[in-house]
Structure formats: C-alpha cells, structure tokens
Amino acid sequence: MDFLAENNMCGQTLLRLVSRGNAIVSEIQRLSDFIPPVFKRTPGSRDGGDARYDGILFDFHYFKSPELFENKIESNPELVDLDEEFRDNHIELLTRFYLVFESVFKFIVDLNRFLEELEEGIFIQQTLETVLLNADGKQLISEALYLFGIMLLILDMRIEGGTRERLLVAYHRYQGADADSSAIDEVCKLLRSTKYVVGQKRPVGYPEDYFKRAELPDGFVALLIGRLRTDDIYNQISAYPLPEHRSTALATQAAMLYVILYFAPQILNGEQAKMREIVDKHFPDNWVVSIYMGVTINLVEAWEPYKAARSALNNTVEAGNVRQLAELYVGKVKKLRKDVAYFLTEGVLVEEFVLDRIPKIMSCLRDANVTIRWLILHTNATVADSFHSRVRKLRESVASVLPSQEHVFLLLIDTAMFEHLMRGMFAGLLEGKQRKWGELKEDAAGRMSELAEYFSGEKALARVEKNEKLMAYFNNLATQIGSLDFADSTAAGRKIVQLIAALEEVQEFHQLEGSLQIKQFLSDTRKILHQMIRTINIKEEVLVTIQLVADLSYAWRLIDAYTSFMQSSIQSDPTVVVKLRSTFLKMASAMELPMVRIGQANSPDLVSVSHYYSGELVSYVRKVLQIIPQTMFKLLRNIISIQTHRLREVPTRLEKDKIREFAQLDERYEIAKLTHAVSVFTEGILGMKSTLMGVIKVDPKQLLEDGIRKELVQNVARALDQMLVFAKRPGEFEQKLQTLAEAMDGFRRSFEYIQDYVNIYGLRIWQEEVSRIIFFSVEQVCNGFLKTKVYEWESEYQSTAIPIPTFPSPPGEQHAVNFMGRLAHEILRLTDTKTTVHVHQMHAWYDSKTNKEVMSIKHFSNLQKAVGTFGLVGLDRLFCFMIVRELQRFTTQYRRILGLGGGGGGARDRTGSNASGGRSRVSAAGAAGGGAPNALHGALKELSKALEP
Secondary structure (H helix, E strand, O other), X not given: OOOOOOOOHHHHHHHHHHHHHHHHHHHXXXXXXXXXXXXXXXXXXXXXXXXXXXXXXXXXXXXXXXXXXXXXXXXXXXXXXXXXXXXXXXXXXXXXXXXXHHHHHHHHHHHHHHHHHHHHOOOOOOOXXXXXXXXXXXXXXXXXXXHHHHHHXXXXXXXXXXXXXXXXXXXXXXXXXXXXXXXXXXXXXXXXXXXXXXXXXXXXXXXHHHHOOOOOOOOHHHHHHHHHHHOOXXXXXXXXXXXXXXXXXOHHHHHHHHHHHHHOHHHHHHOHHHHHHHHHHHOOOOOEEEEEOOEEEEHHHHOOOOHHHHHHHOOOOOHHHHHHHHHHHHHHHHHHHHHHHHHHOOOOOOHHHHHHOHHHHHHHHHHHHHHHHHHHHHHOOOXXXXXXXXXXXXXXXXXXXXXXXXXXXXXXXXXXXXXXXXXXXXXXXXXXXXXXXXXHHHHHHHHHHHHHHHOOOOOOOOOOOOOHHHHHHHHHHHHHHHOOOOOOHHHHHHHHHHHHHHHHHHOXXXXXXXXXXXXXXXXXXXXXXXXXXXXXXOOHHHHHHHHHHOOOHHHOOHHHHHHHHXXXXXXXXXXXXXXXXXXXXXXXXHHHHHHHHHHHOOOOHHHHHHHHHHHHHHHHHHHHHOHHHHHHHHHHHHHHHHHHHHOOOOOOOOOHHHHHHHHOHHHHHHHHXXXXXXXXXXXXXXXXOOEEEOOEEEOHHHHHHHHHHHHHHHHHXXXXXXXXXXXXXXXHHHHHHHHHHHHHHHHHHHHHHHHHHHOOOHHHHHHHHHHHHHHHHHHHHHHHHOOOOOOHHHOOOOOOOOOOOOOOOOOOOHHHOOHHHHHHHHHHHHOOOOOEEEEOOOOEEEEOOOOOEEEEHHHHHHHHHHHXXXXXXXXXXXXXXXXXHHHHHHHHHHHHHOOOOOOOHHHOOOOHHHHHHHHHHHHHHHHHHHHOHHHHHHHHHHHHXXXXX
16 A cells, blocks of 8 residues: 555654644744744843833743742733733734744654554554655655754744743733643743854754753664665655765755754764764765755754764865865866856757757756755855854865856856756657657658558659559558557657668668669658657656756755845846746745645645745845846936936027037937836846746736835835934924925936836826835834734735835934834924914914024925825824823823822823822812912912823
8 A cells, every 4th residue: 555545544644744844844934034022132131122021021930930020010000001012912923923832842742642653553554664664654754853853943043042931931921821731831841942042152962952852762763863874765866876966866865864863962972883874975075964945054063062973074074075075066167057058059959959868968957956056055154154163164165266156156047047948848848749759650651651652653753663562561661650559658669669770771772772762751751760769758757857956945045145146147137037037946946845745745734835935935036136126226316317407408499509508419318328228127027927936926027016116115215214313403304304305206206207118107106105104104103102003014004025114213212213203203392382382374383482483384385295195194193193192191190180080091100199299289279269379379280290291
C-alpha cells in the first residue's frame, strides 16, 4: 500500500502533522511582523517605546508572586485605567500569539503521541523501522522533527525570549479563567526565554538546552540521524550526476541534519567518526547552510562549541581549501556567462537545437545554479559576522577573489531567463507531443506510399519503369510506419531506428542512386523519422530536473543584497525588467518547499500559507521595481522646475522678431528629452506582462500605478511632516503654509503632466492618496482621545502595498503625534483667548498686547491651498474630538466640585486634588450665603483654575 494513500492512517497522520508544521512556521513569521513595540521594550530601559506600560507588562518573574504585581496595579488608579485600555486594545492580538505558541507545544505532543502509537502497533504492520525504510515515510518523519527544531529556532530569531514572556504573561492575566491552565503552564516551560539575541554571541549550551525542553523517545533521534547520514532520502543525486555537485544535491538533507543534530548534542561533542562522515558527505566544500527559506547559518560559528564537529569541519575551512574553492567558482562565472549568453542569442533556442542538445543544456544549467548558490551563500554576510572574526575573515577571503557581486547578479538573471525559456519550450513540447508525433508519422507513411505509387509506373508524367519489388518494399515501409504505437515509446524508438537504416540501404540501389529527386525524398523522410525519435523522447523528467536544479529557496532573504544591482540595471536599461521577471519567477519556485506537504494533505492552511509567501515575494518585487517611479519623479521634478522657473508664458500677441526669444528651443528640447525618458521607464515595466507570483497575479500596469502612488505618498507625507513644524515665531505660520502650498502645487502639476504619458488618472490618484494621508494622520491623533485605539495595521487608510510612512515627532512635540496634531495645536495657540482677541467685523484675531493681526481669513485661504479640502475636513474632525474631551472634562470636574457625583472615567487626572479643595470651598461659601461674596468669588476662581487644561 502506498504510504501516502488516503486509507493509510499512518502515512496520513504523519503527512497532516508535517503539513501543520509548515503552516505553524509561516504563522510565526507572519505574526512576528506585528509585535507591538511595547512588548519589545525591556522595563526600565531607555531603548525607546512607551514607558507608561512598564507597570503593566511583566516577564516570567510575575509567576513567582502574581499577587504582588496585581496589588501594585490595583493600588494605582491610573495603572488600572491603563491596564483596562491595554486589554481592550490587545486581547485579540495576544490571543493569536498565544495560539501560535500553543500550536508549537501541541505539535511536539502530537509527534510524541504518533511515535508512541507506532511503537504500540496502533498502525497495523507499521513500526518506526518500516517507516524509515519507506521512501515517503523516511522523508516525512525526518521533516516532522526538523520542523519542530525550525519552529524553536525561528521563534528565537523573530520573537526574542523577553518579548515572548511578556506576551504570554499578558495573555494569562487578561484571559484569566478562560485560559487552559495546564496548557499555558507547558507552553511557558517550553518557550521561556533562552537569553539568545540575534547578532550577539550565543549563550552557553544554546540551542541544545532549548531543544531538551521537548522530551523525545529514546533512540528515535539516533535512528533519524543514521538514516540522514547514509541515505539520499529525496533522491536528488539523480538530478546532479557529477560528484562535485553532491553537496548541492544533498543540501536540503544537510539542513535537516544540522537542525536534528541539536537533539543529540553528544554526537556534536564526542563522536568524531560520525561527524567526519557527516562533513565529508554533506559539507566537503561549503560551510554556510540555508536551513529554511533563506535563514542561513555559518557552521564555523555554529559548531565552534562542539569539539567533534569543530574538528571535522577544519579541513573544509582550511585557508588553502577556501581559496581554491573560491577561485574555482569565480573562474566558472565568466565561462558560464558566455555559455548562457550564447543559448540566449536570438534564434539559437529553436526546437531542433534544444532536442539535440538536452544533455549539454542541462549540464550548463546545473553548473550555473551550483555556482550561483555557492557564491551567494559564501559571499554575503550572516548574523555571525558582527561578533565572530573567523567567520568574517572567511567571507572576506572568498569576496576578495570575486571582482564584484554584479557578476553573480548578471549570471543569476541570465540563468533565470534561460530556465524560463526552457520551461516554456518543454511545457509546449510536452503538451503537443502526441499530436505532433501523429502528424510526423502520417507524413512519413504518406511519403512511403507516394514512393510506392511512383514505382508502380502508372503515375502520370513519372516516366519511370514499373518496379514491383520497390513498390512492395515502400508499401511495406509505409505499413510499418503506420503501425508505430505512441504508447509504447521504447518499441517505437527501436523500430524507427531500423526504418532509418532501411531507408539508408535502399538508397544505394542503382535505380535510386541516379535520381536526385528520390534521394532528396528519402533524405527528408529520414529527417522526419529522426524528428519522431526526438519527439517521443521528450520526457517530463527534463522539466522536473530543471525545477530541482533551479531552486532558489536558499536566497529567499539573501537576494535582498542584490536589490541595488537590480535597480541600477533598470535605471540603465528599463527593458532588463523582462529578465528580472524570470528571476522573480525563479524565486517563486522557492515556495514549493513549505507548500508541497500542505498541498498533499489537502489542508485548509494552503490558502493562508501560500498568500503569506506570495505576499512576501510581491512585496520584494514592488521594492525592486519602485526604482522606476522614483526615477520618474526625479525626472518630473526637473520638468516642473523648467516649466515653472525657465519657460516664459507666450503672450496672446507676439511680435515676429520675438518668436525665437519666446520659443526657448533648448528648454523645450530638454523637457521633451525628460518626458521621453519617463515614457521609456513606463514601457520597461509594462514589458513585464502579467505574472503569477505564487497565488497572487501581478499586473504590470497596476504595479506601475501602485508604485507611482507609493512615491507620491512618500513625497507628500514627507513634505507635510517637514514643513508643518512650528518654532512659534511671528509670521512663521503663514510662511510655512505658503511654502507647503507651493510644494503641493508642484506635486499636483507634475501629476497633471505625467498622466497622459503613463496612462493613469492623475487627479483621481492625487485626491485618493492625499485624503488617505490626511485621514490616517487624523485617526492616529484621535487615538489619544479614545479608549479603544485604532493601530496602524488595523487602519482602513493604511495599506501594505502603498504604506503611509510615519515619522518621529520633533523634540517637545510628542503629544501632537504627527503633522495634523502640530497644525491643530498651532492654530489653537495662535487663537488662544488668553493672548488674542477675535474681532468679528474683521474676521481676524489680534494680539491682545501688541494689537497686531495674528490670524485672519487669508491664513485660512493659505491653509486650504496647503492641505486642501481634505485637510480642512481632518482639522474639523480633530477639533470636534478636542471639544468633546473638554466638555467631558468640564462636566466631570463641575459635578465633582459641586458635589453632584456621577464622575466619569476622566476623573483620574492631575486636577483631581485641586478640584477636591475647590469643591469644599464652594460648599462653604454657599453655606455663608450672601454675606460672603468674596469667599464665593474665591471658590469659583479656584474652580476655574482647576478646570484649566
């Protein structure tokens, strides 16, 4: 029975477990991007974050005496309010984090349960030994333990120990009785802090002590390591027949072995022979390993604490060997670039050429991918570079041999293009294989029938004597060709070879040798038969091999090091986007690593996981191609500058001798040149065609529009943030608004100019994006007035593809949050009733001391030009929130001071003590009646003072 058959409970249980493991890893990575900054802050430190929350967020010290911590919160009314507010805003996110933490714990529990059931014979005729003998079984059971190790490592890399503890404690406190106490205890034991920090030296005993927290059956890890040491469990060597490619063929298995060895640290420490065998087989020419979707480790640093592992690796990282390997692979780059460039030459990759040279083409692809892999892994910095000198020296030693990383990049994009063309060609050949073979067979049989008819002597104008033997011979050949069976390719191939030999022999007959027409006819028939052999030999195995050797999962993160080369090449030649498209598709193939098991298990997680990785890839594509809108905006700035400052407006009436003066040919030529450059960039990105990146379809026109929107948002948001900063100098407000209005008008005019050249709706984009920036900023300022906050990632105005940037507030302006807050506060400051007087007839505010105008209708006109209608609407909303807050504060304080009760949540503020004193004085004054007007006046004055903001 097939191990993965639906009725095989053992195989299906293991498959579902591995599928779940891949989904958990993707969820960990997804959630790690949404950790609120307050959880990353160490209480009492000065590493940023909001110190207000130090009193309600705790690590595992909380569990030693929870009553002490809870009493501390309950004794402070402000902390109680803050704690309630924090719970309401974060409980959903905390629950999601806890569920992923719990799923890690449940994964190892389920793996142990599976192993126990396997040992007890629950799965009929299956034991651990038989599972390890099965091709699918040994893959799945190795992947299960490997994935658990990956979960633990990625958790520590993406969510540091202290952050995990604060998340777990917060969930425990807020969830209370709803939480499963037994499960949360075990989760806390498994995921307590390891003290590991990315970019710093590892703690002693890390990660083996971390891995020991999960108990595994005796002998299980040893059996797995033994199988991984000796077998090629994924049968990859068939795709890499050359001995020097063996380490690449076993790279996936090597990554699994690296992780699983931490479950058996005694092998790393003391079993020299086993470690020697492991290194000789898996790491003879490499010491940087990608363990999961681009997460790389350097064995020199990773195995330094382990005597046997360190000793076994010494030969690989010996200086002479490192230099020799670097020179070997760098030397291959030039030759491979030349070979790949030849194959990419227009007209070379035709069907006949490809089918005749499949072995040579596949050899070139293997060499290119192995070379690219080795150089990308060994020339890019890992986290260990920052604190480990030997790791840094090894990388520098390799990098010194390589003239420039650009050579690797150029080989990468050419190879990706070559692979893409080969995939497309072979996919087309496979699809039409049977149809084409049938057409060729019919053509060859027809030719033989025509020759038989020719020698019958009855064909008009043939002028040839009747030859019954040749007629019968060719009729027989036609019958044999017609009887060839496509389904039995082996027999058909042998028969075709015999037919070709027969046609070569018959050509030697005296009667045929002298006829050039017949010789040509026979030659063409032989070519058709040769084509039939090529066609029937087109196998799907070629596509499978291309897929295997083209794997780029190891560079899922490292590819970012080549972003600058991609962008500079686009700036030099926008048509290179076509090659980059092939590179992005090559990266998309990396998603098969986590997706294959989820797909096999028909898991509902398939959509979520595929969307996560596809989204990551599309985000990277957007990042690379953003250089096009950026460059377009630079060109636009030059165009607008010329139009605004150098071009003169042509008058309605113009004298003939001044036409040349107003023509300004040089300036107009410069504008035309810049406009053409904008159009070329547009054509470059549109040449990319619609592309499916994983499960997300990328439309180049939409990509261009999103890129232009993103660049507009970046520029407008930066201008608003930088220009709306006030130093509280006289006349500064109007000057700032005028400067901002000019900048906004420049952006608007540039969009009006560009829209026809890039085929976008400029006015619509302008209005949508400016309104989004304004309303998002207002929403973030209004959070200060709300108990339930709207965080960035929850905002309806925020977008992943076109993010609105946030900027740190200037010193002393933190309370304003962003430019909208600063603008609102500046308007309130300029119109403050304590320092200004409003004159209704003049529609203006005047300084009460100097009688100078500080705000008038013209300021609001400039304000409208600067921030537009959307800005005025945003200010209106912001002022409404401020009014509501002041009314709430007034009613709360008024009721308290007059002893009416019914105070709201705003009672706990800095005015509480003053208000209490004011209330007693008002009561005393009221008791005194009319005989104490001075006392009543004093009490009311104190009430007024207490209500001041």
